[in-house]
Each structure stands twice: as structure tokens, then as C-alpha cells.
Amino acid sequence: MTGEAHVPTSLSAHALERLPAAVGQPRPRSGVAPGIVHIGPGAFHRAHQAGYTERALSDDGDDRWSIFAISPRSTGIAERLEAQDGYYSVTEMDGHRARTGVVGAISVTAAERARPGSIASAIAARTTRIVTLTVTEHGYADQDMLGRLTDGLLSRLDAHAEPLTMLACDNLRNADRVLPTALHSFARGLEPGRARALISYLAESVTFPASVVDRITPATTQADLAMVSARLGLEDLAAVVTEPYRQWVLTDEFPAGRPRWETAGVQFTADVEPAEQQKLRLLNGTHSALAYLGSLCDHPTIAAATADVRLDEFVRAMAETEVIPALNVKYGKEIGGTDYLESVLTRFANPALRHTVEQISRDGSRKIPIRLFDTIGECLALGVEPIRAITVVAAWLTFAATATSDSGTPLTVTDPLADVLADNRERVASERVLDMLATQRTHRELVHDRRFLLPLRAQLRTIERRGVTAALDDLRADLA
Ligand code: CS2
Numbered sequence: 001m002t003g004e005a006h007v008p009t010s011l012s013a014h015a016l017e018r019l020p021a022a023v024g025q026p027r028p029r030s031g032v033a034p035g036i037v038h039i040g041p042g043a044f045h046r047a048h049q050a051g052y053t054e055r056a057l058s059d060d061g062d063d064r065w066s067i068f069a070i071s072p073r074s075t076g077i078a079e080r081l082e083a084q085d086g087y088y089s090v091t092e093m094d095g096h097r098a099r100t101g102v103v104g105a106i107s108v109t110a111a112e113r114a115r116p117g118s119i120a121s122a123i124a125a126r127t128t129r130i131v132t133l134t135v136t137e138h139g140y141a142d143q144d145m146l147g148r149l150t151d152g153l154l155s156r157l158d159a160h161a162e163p164l165t166m167l168a169c170d171n172l173r174n175a176d177r178v179l180p181t182a183l184h185s186f187a188r189g190l191e192p193g194r195a196r197a198l199i200s201y202l203a204e205s206v207t208f209p210a211s212v213v214d215r216i217t218p219a220t221t222q223a224d225l226a227m228v229s230a231r232l233g234l235e236d237l238a239a240v241v242t243e244p245y246r247q248w249v250l251t252d253e254f255p256a257g258r259p260r261w262e263t264a265g266v267q268f269t270a271d272v273e274p275a276e277q278q279k280l281r282l283l284n285g286t287h288s289a290l291a292y293l294g295s296l297c298d299h300p301t302i303a304a305a306t307a308d309v310r311l312d313e314f315v316r317a318m319a320e321t322e323v324i325p326a327l328n329v330k331y332g333k334e335i336g337g338t339d340y341l342e343s344v345l346t347r348f349a350n351p352a353l354r355h356t357v358e359q360i361s362r363d364g365s366r367k368i369p370i371r372l373f374d375t376i377g378e379c380l381a382l383g384v385e386p387i388r389a390i391t392v393v394a395a396w397l398t399f400a401a402t403a404t405s406d407s408g409t410p411l412t413v414t415d416p417l418a419d420v421l422a423d424n425r426e427r428v429a430s431e432r433v434l435d436m437l438a439t440q441r442t443h444r445e446l447v448h449d450r451r452f453l454l455p456l457r458a459q460l461r462t463i464e465r466r467g468v469t470a471a472l473d474d475l476r477a478d479l480a
Contacts, residue, residue: 036065036132039119043242049067059263071110092244130166131166153201209250214283249276277374286344289314319341325384358411368393376452
């Protein structure tokens, strides 16, 4: 030992002074208890909400709104953040530039699995005023998750019954209604006295704002970590690499207060539905299209899928002749413009992001209805045949039923309904199976509608006999 001061090699509170000048510094922390509890600090949350919060807190120095981040299932990211005192870097990249900044908004972390009860006690804490969630589309049907949230709400009610805001930040249709509906149905299974108490607390003191979130953020790779550590001069095992673009649209229903997120670019509005539908149908709908068609055509990433002229033409035609006309009927011309489509396709082509089709293809049974069924139903009502959106449903069912690309390469299918979907294609297109996907009344009508079922089965047969590229070529020939 030389007696020299220990020189940190990893990002942490002590290492901040060693960051190069080109790297954005986090704001100073005051040590005040966090006012936000976030469940699910995956790459998306770290690139999105935590980044907006960091910016808002540095603007006004109000440190009551730092984040207590809790992993509901895994332990890895919570451990990595904890080892770095919650600090991590965000690198924004496109083909032209890269910008790295360190975020310190997450001041406390825990993993539910390592410390059971963390979620409930964090929700109950008096200092907590907002609970946010990124738990994937699937998480809102997860009984363990709902049980933990309910335990937290009941403890909060017993301890002090202070008001609270609960904010779902996943790609949901009617995110403001999905969470309270799930909590209400969970509450009905409790002992009647507790159920009544919880339901009236939810009605009187808990708000559920609506939220539309957008930032394309792939899972971080080893290559990303190496690139980031060269930029920081320090190792950062919680780093995220994302695109420069970001958007967050919210209704302003925070009875217990909130950070001044508007200073960081968050848009507050009375009605998020037009923005929600534009984003879910035009961005996420085409993203899923590229993921399933791309998987069947052996493209590893979204950027590779968009570089395939056949797929690019297909998603443009789907957007222009099916998605946008349906949006325009419902919300008027200011929504779903071709400018939005162009910007989305440019973002998908970002050469700096290796966003795998495998990642986007996960949980299709939760995503496909939200992303495509409204377009299909509304096109049918309009008298437009939504053949391309239906082809995407057929591509997804083929993907989930066969787990094999057209060339015979095995594909990974991750889905809560994987067992039901892993079967012959005719059966997966049965009304009974499709009915399981229907999330809304209008979807239930759709899955029994022959104008949907017949072309769906025809596209399944074409893909089975001649492959997905033949199905796309047929559509192209029809257009010519
Ligand atoms: C993607 C989204 O994984 C997926 O299914 O479509 O996560 C998408 O990257 C984000 O919604 C972009 O904001």
C-alpha cells in the first residue's frame, strides 16, 4: 500500500469530480427523502422519467422530488445502481452526435426480492407523494404486483391517509384507467371491510393522471457499456444509451404536488387521448409490424428491418392508407400527420441504436390489441380494408405459433400466452383465442367479425405456404 487516496474506477458520488468536462454533471443532492417512488427502473425509466426529473430538479433546486427506485422482480439493476449511489449516465446518440450526461435523480434503490415489503413500505411513507410505474403492458395484470401495491396503499391508509398520485408510464391504452381498474378488482378479493376502506381511499385521495411516454431505449449491451466507459473514464454498469428525441404528455392531477416537470419539457394537457393514439398506433404499431415481419425475414434489429425496402414500403403503406385515415376520422387532421410518420421512421433508422426485433416482439398478446385493433376496427367502419394491419396480426400469430423465421432460423418467443399461441396457425386465429386478447368491448366485436377473420386466415395461409415476403409482394402487386 502506498497510502495514496483511493482512485475510483466506477461511477459513484465520490467519482463525480473525475468526470470529463464534456460530460453533463448531475445537480448537487441535499439528502432530503425522495418524494417519488418508482417501480421498475429499467433502461426506459432511466432514460425518460428520471432524466426529466433530473432536469426539473436542477432548474429549481427543489430536492423533495428525487426518486426511490424499486425493482419488482430482478435484483441486478437495483444492486448496480446502489453500488453507484444511484448515479448513472445517459448517452443520447444518432448518426451524427453523441452526448453523455450523468443523472442523479435516483437517490435510493431497493429490490423487492432482496428486501420483501420494500414496495409496500415505500408507498406508505409519508414523504412519498407520487408512485410511478414502468412494469410493461403485462405488469398491470400481475397479481403479485397488484398485491404489493395494495399492501402499500392499505398501510398508507392506516398510517396517515395522505393523498397520493399513481402514474402508469407504460404504453397502455387509457393508462389512467387501467391501473385504478386493476386495483379495484384486486380490492374486491380482500376482506369486505378492508375492500371498502381501500376503495373509498382510492376514490377520495388517490389520483391517476393519464400519461403518454416516448423515447426509444434499447436494452443496454456490453458494447454500449464499453463505449460509455471510454466517454466517462469510469465504469458505469447502469448506463443507458438512447435517442435524442423524448416526449412526455401528462394530465395535471397531482394533489400532493409534483416536480416542475414543465421546465424540463413535459407537456401538460387536459386530454392525452389524441397524443396517446397517435403514439400507440403510428409509432408502436409500426414498431411491432417491423418487429414481427423483421423477425420472420431474419433481420436482427429495427434499423435493419427499416433498411429492407419491402418492409419500409409496407409500413409506409400501412400507415398512410390505414393508420392515418382512421386517426384522422377520430381526432381530426392535426393528429397522425405524415410529418409524424416521417419522424418516427427516421428514428427507427437511427444507426446508433441496436434495438433488437426480439426485444420489441416480446409480449405481443398484450401489445397487438392496443397497437392494431383500433386501427383495424375503425378502418372497417370507414369502409377501408385494413389488409396490412391484418397482415401484421397474421405475421405475429405465425411468429408466436412457429418460433421460426421463413428461412428456418429459430426465434425466441416471450409472451404470457406463449403456450396458447404455440400451436397450429388455424387454431391461433380462432375466435376463442383471439377473444382472449380483446381488451375492450369494440375489440370483442372485432374478433368475431368476418371482415377481420377471413383476410386474417387467408394471410396466415399465404405466409405458411409461401412465406411473409410473398405476402408482402402480393400486397405490393395489388397496389401497383
Ligand atoms: C417498443 C416500445 O418495446 C416495444 O414494444 O415499441 O418500447 C418503444 O420503443 C417505445 O414505446 C418508444 O417510446
